[in-house]
Amino acid sequence: MSNTEVDAGGTATSTLKVTVDNSLCQGHARCWHIAPEFFTLDEDGYSSIGTGKPVPVGSEEVVRAGVAACPERALTIEESA
Ligand code: SF4
Numbered sequence: 001m002s003n004t005e006v007d008a009g010g011t012a013t014s015t016l017k018v019t020v021d022n023s024l025c026q027g028h029a030r031c032w033h034i035a036p037e038f039f040t041l042d043e044d045g046y047s048s049i050g051t052g053k054p055v056p057v058g059s060e061e062v063v064r065a066g067v068a069a070c071p072e073r074a075l076t077i078e079e080s081a
Pocket residue numbers: 020024025026027028029030031032039045046047069070071072073074075
């Protein structure tokens with residue numbers, strides 16, 4: 001069984017998904033500093049990744065590092081089956 005999926009845009013994504021809890025996010029942007037292509041921010045500097053953002057294949061390690069860097073523990077990473 002493959003551990004990748006292809007989304008509607010044709011981008012291969014891993015089985016990892018990341019969610020931000022915007023009630024915890026304080027806009028430190030540490031996630032963005034580590035992986036700006038994944039951890040988008042809104043105009044006020046708060047995370048805008050939303051719920052269950054799929055992690056592209058090949059970005060798993062840097063995205064995990066970005067999640068770990070959040071001092072507010074506002075980011076959660078989950079593996080879908
Ligand atoms: S590092 Fe954490 S608190 Fe800072 S912007 Fe990213 S999600 Fe928000």
